[in-house]
Amino acid sequence: MNRLPAKKLGKIAHARPVEIVGISSDCGRAGRLAALGFLPGRRVRISRIAPLGDPISIEMEGQEISLRRAEADLIEVKEIA
Amino acid sequence: MTAAIHAKKRPVRVALLGNPNTGKSTVFNRLTGLRQHIANYPGITVEKKTGALLLGGHQMEILDLPGAYSLAAASPDERVVMDALGGRAGHRAPDLIVCVLDATNIKRNLLLVSEAAELEIPMLVVLNQWDAAKRNGLRINTGLLADRLGVPVITTVAKRGAGLGELKKAIGHAVSDPRRIPRILWPDFVDHARDAVRNGLSEAGVDVTGPEALRMIFDTDSAFADKIGHREKLAPLLKAAREKIRSHGLNPASAEPVLHYRHIEALLEGVIEGDDMVARSRDSVDALLLNRFWGTLIFFAVMYVVFESLYAWAGPLMNLIGAGTKLVQSMVSPLLAGTPALQSLVTDGIIAGVGAVLVFLPQILLLFFFIAILEDTGYLARAAFLMDKLFGWCGLNGKSFVPLLSGYACAIPGIMAARTLEDPKARLTTILMTPFMSCSARLPVYVLLIGAFVEPVYGPLAAGCVLFLMHFVGATVAMPLAWFMNRCILKIKAQPFILEMPDYRIPTLRNVVIRMWERGRAFLIQAGTVILAISVIVWALLYFPRPEEVANKARAAFVAEKSETMPTDVLSTDLKKPDSDLSKKLGHRIESAYIEQSYLGQFGKAVQPVFDPAGFDWKITVGVLSSFPAREVIIATLGIIYDLGADVNEGSDDLRTNIAREKWRDGPRKGQPVYTLPVVIGLMVFFALCMQCGATVAVIAKELGWKWALASFTTMTVIAWLAAVLIYQIGSRL
Numbered sequence: 001m002n003r004l005p006a007k008k009l010g011k012i013a014h015a016r017p018v019e020i021v022g023i024s025s026d027c028g029r030a031g032r033l034a035a036l037g038f039l040p041g042r043r044v045r046i047s048r049i050a051p052l053g054d055p056i057s058i059e060m061e062g063q064e065i066s067l068r069r070a071e072a073d074l075i076e077v078k079e080i081a
Numbered sequence: 082m083t084a085a086i087h088a089k090k091r092p093v094r095v096a097l098l099g100n101p102n103t104g105k106s107t108v109f110n111r112l113t114g115l116r117q118h119i120a121n122y123p124g125i126t127v128e129k130k131t132g133a134l135l136l137g138g139h140q141m142e143i144l145d146l147p148g149a150y151s152l153a154a155a156s157p158d159e160r161v162v163m164d165a166l167g168g169r170a171g172h173r174a175p176d177l178i179v180c181v182l183d184a185t186n187i188k189r190n191l192l193l194v195s196e197a198a199e200l201e202i203p204m205l206v207v208l209n210q211w212d213a214a215k216r217n218g219l220r221i222n223t224g225l226l227a228d229r230l231g232v233p234v235i236t237t238v239a240k241r242g243a244g245l246g247e248l249k250k251a252i253g254h255a256v257s258d259p260r261r262i263p264r265i266l267w268p269d270f271v272d273h274a275r276d277a278v279r280n281g282l283s284e285a286g287v288d289v290t291g292p293e294a295l296r297m298i299f300d301t302d303s304a305f306a307d308k309i310g311h312r313e314k315l316a317p318l319l320k321a322a323r324e325k326i327r328s329h330g331l332n333p334a335s336a337e338p339v340l341h342y343r344h345i346e347a348l349l350e351g352v353i354e355g356d357d358m359v360a361r362s363r364d365s366v367d368a369l370l371l372n373r374f375w376g377t378l379i380f381f382a383v384m385y386v387v388f389e390s391l392y393a394w395a396g397p398l399m400n401l402i403g404a405g406t407k408l409v410q411s412m413v414s415p416l417l418a419g420t421p422a423l424q425s426l427v428t429d430g431i432i433a434g435v436g437a438v439l440v441f442l443p444q445i446l447l448l449f450f451f452i453a454i455l456e457d458t459g460y461l462a463r464a465a466f467l468m469d470k471l472f473g474w475c476g477l478n479g480k481s482f483v484p485l486l487s488g489y490a491c492a493i494p495g496i497m498a499a500r501t502l503e504d505p506k507a508r509l510t511t512i513l514m515t516p517f518m519s520c521s522a523r524l525p526v527y528v529l530l531i532g533a534f535v536e537p538v539y540g541p542l543a544a545g546c547v548l549f550l551m552h553f554v555g556a557t558v559a560m561p562l563a564w565f566m567n568r569c570i571l572k573i574k575a576q577p578f579i580l581e582m583p584d585y586r587i588p589t590l591r592n593v594v595i596r597m598w599e600r601g602r603a604f605l606i607q608a609g610t611v612i613l614a615i616s617v618i619v620w621a622l623l624y625f626p627r628p629e630e631v632a633n634k635a636r637a638a639f640v641a642e643k644s645e646t647m648p649t650d651v652l653s654t655d656l657k658k659p660d661s662d663l664s665k666k667l668g669h670r671i672e673s674a675y676i677e678q679s680y681l682g683q684f685g686k687a688v689q690p691v692f693d694p695a696g697f698d699w700k701i702t703v704g705v706l707s708s709f710p711a712r713e714v715i716i717a718t719l720g721i722i723y724d725l726g727a728d729v730n731e732g733s734d735d736l737r738t739n740i741a742r743e744k745w746r747d748g749p750r751k752g753q754p755v756y757t758l759p760v761v762i763g764l765m766v767f768f769a770l771c772m773q774c775g776a777t778v779a780v781i782a783k784e785l786g787w788k789w790a791l792a793s794f795t796t797m798t799v800i801a802w803l804a805a806v807l808i809y810q811i812g813s814r815l
Contacts, residue, residue, distance in 0.1 A: 022332065023332060023334070023335050025334065026301060026332055026333060026334040027301055027302070027334065028153070028155050028300060028301040028302035028334065029576075029577050030301070030332065030334035030335045031151070031153050031299065031300060031301060031334050031335055031337065031338065032150070032151075032153065032576065032577050032579070033335070033577065034334075034335035034337075034338035034339060035150050035151035035153065035192055035338045036150055036189065036579065037188070037189045037192075037338075037342070039338070039339060039342055040339075048367065048371050050371070050466050050467055050469065050470060051373040051376065051377050051467060052467075052469075052470035052471065053470065054469065054470045054473070055466060055469050055470070055479075055578065055580070057371075057466065057582060061188070062185075062186075062217075063186055063189065063581070064363075064581070064582040065579060065580070065581055065582070066462075066466050066578075066579075066580040066581075066582060067577065067578070067579065067580075068469070068473065068577070068578050071577040071578070
């Protein structure tokens with residue numbers, strides 16, 4: 001498998017499925033995101049964008065969670081090859 | 082170890098634990114009915130809900146813990162769950178934890194359970210929303226799950242009451258046969274890190290439990306570490322522990338959820354079958370409700386209905402309460418005619434005060450009717466999603482919209498509605514911003530002043546524009562203030578704005594009624610008493626000292642003035658008839674003299690110099706001061722001061738003429754009109770920004786404590802004064 005560079009989830013195009021690589025921060029918010037299930041290996045996609053461009057709604061394992069882009073950017077993802 | 086819980090003769094404590102949106106509160110309502118008690122946890126703004134349940138001869142005390150995704154706590158507000166479970170901070174540890182899980186999302190819901198299992202308290206697992214799980218095509222092997230967890234697993238549909246009988250039976254059974262979920266087996270390096278922290282702390286004379294030590298290691302911003310203190314000892318211990326975790330290839334900030342999820346995934350192996358990714362009905366509804374165009378349109382339509390209900394539909398009910406108050410006053414008043422002071426206390430102080438409390442009820446009940454429906458259907462989360470961007474920049478979030486909008490009708494229900502915000506910082510900011518919104522009680526002041534000074538000079542179009550603009554003064558000041566407060570004053574750490582999009586559900590009448598009832602009751606008991614007390618105090622300040630000679634002097638002056646224009650005998654016969662025009666005028670003149678002599682009147686004259694830079698004379702000052710308990714009172718006060726009696730309204734031509742005619746009687750501005758345009762605009766802006774509402778202060782005190790209530794009151798008053806002074810000083814120089 002070719003090594004794709006990690007990207008920030010907040011920067012991914014609408015509806016494109018990606019895989020979580022990890023959480024880039026070691027601040028308290030990282031723990032919150034992990035507790036919600038944003039874990040390495042899980043597949044996510046941006047399912048909806050609010051009319052004003054932020055926040056974004058993220059689909060993961062059948063649940064939908066909305067985050068602000070600033071927080072979604074803490075989640076590192078890679079394209080699914 | 083399976084000793085029965087009920088050994089001691091005290092109520093069995095049962096804590097309900099669960100994520101947000103699991104229907105936990107519905108389970109709580111079902112278990113306790115209306116036998117609930119709502120209070121605040123001491124020192125923080127989180128609500129403590131307890132209820133009683135009698136089960137098989139055992140008295141149970143049910144505690145509904147705040148919904149949480151994990152036990153991680155960065156603020157004292159979030160620490161409540163861990164404190165309550167660990168028996169810290171004045172809590173007694175529960176005898177049984179009932180974990181309420183959303184059956185459609187068991188894996189994520191189990192994280193909190195797995196964390197709590199660390200405390201080794203007997204547990205019971207409830208899979209709620211069982212119907213939705215079946216609808217979504219999930220097949221859950223509850224027997225296998227119960228075996229793996231080692232505790233009973235009950236399935237319920239709490240909103241319909243299904244499975245509640247089994248749940249009660251299971252709770253009763255757990256009393257005599259408590260079961261525990263085995264703790265997660267940590268990797269050795271976590272055990273070592275935990276023991277190192279405990280040992281290090283016990284050398285400093287601080288004892289923490291194993292679970293608490295883990296929380297401090299895993300939570301980067303740990304509210305426990307903050308509480309325990311000994312920072313110089315603790316910081317290096319935690320740093321070493323985190324380094325140890327990092328050296329095993331885990332990010333210490335997310336290590337705990339990662340390890341728990343590994344444990345949970347193994348535990349759930351073969352338990353859940355069926356397509357978890359099933360496209361749900363919500364997707365098609367969301368496509369409409371969250372659509373850029375239609376979603377926004379629907380949002381504003383829904384909010385219009387909510388607002389209209391507070392602004393217009395509540396009106397008749399409020400008028401009814403007002404009329405009822407007047408009726409009771411007129412019935413009671415003659416009974417006490419012999420003792421005028423008591424008569425006035427009972428009618429103008431107590432009965433008027435009770436009326437002033439009750440008048441808020443229609444709006445509170447209506448708003449919580451809508452909030453219960455919006456929340457239970459799942460729309461409130463969508464509304465917050467749509468609007469978040471508008472508010473995020475100044476520390477509020479999308480859920481602030483409903484409280485702030487409600488504030489345009491009345492701050493009281495708005496502030497209470499801020500309970501829908503989970504994030505403590507955003508909730509605090511929202512509560513403090515709500516009183517800035519232009520509530521309906523400000524309207525009479527605008528109408529009076531615009532009608533008297535703007536409309537006659539600049540025409541109806543300008544009057545309409547000014548009235549419209551006045552509604553945005555508060556919000557324009559409040560939003561930057563919120564931004565500043567968040568940046569520079571509040572030290573609460575910001576939490577990520579996490580919004581779950583729950584499935585759409587049909588609300589149940591039962592839940593809606595309970596919500597309305599508990600809010601209305603809490604308002605009457607906690608805020609109502611304070612509002613009543615304020616009403617009586619202000620009555621006393623406006624009534625006393627009331628010396629006889631004030632009336633005599635006013636009467637003599639009135640007679641002397643009138644006898645210049647009419648024959649003395651006509652005057653004296655007219656004054657003997659209590660219903661004559663002249664007697665009424667005399668009565669108004671005496672009331673006016675009394676108010677000038679009252680403690681509040683004297684105080685107004687004394688502090689007039691403070692308001693002088695804003696161009697306010699003593700009459701405006703007294704009007705402003707008397708309207709601190711309730712801003713609409715200024716109309717009645719001005720009526721009394723201008724010899725028209727208290728029974729005037731903002732549309733009164735007499736009042737408009739009288740204030741327009743008012744001139745300075747002495748001082749440097751002698752002979753000039755008091756109400757110039759800068760004074761009028763300044764006065765309106767003062768009313769827009771000042772917290773002249775005792776009920777709001779009382780409700781903020783109930784929600785956030787007296788410290789915040791007084792800070793908010795002081796800040797708003799100072800800002801209002803500054804704005805009025807600025808407008809007058811600049812305006813009168815132009």
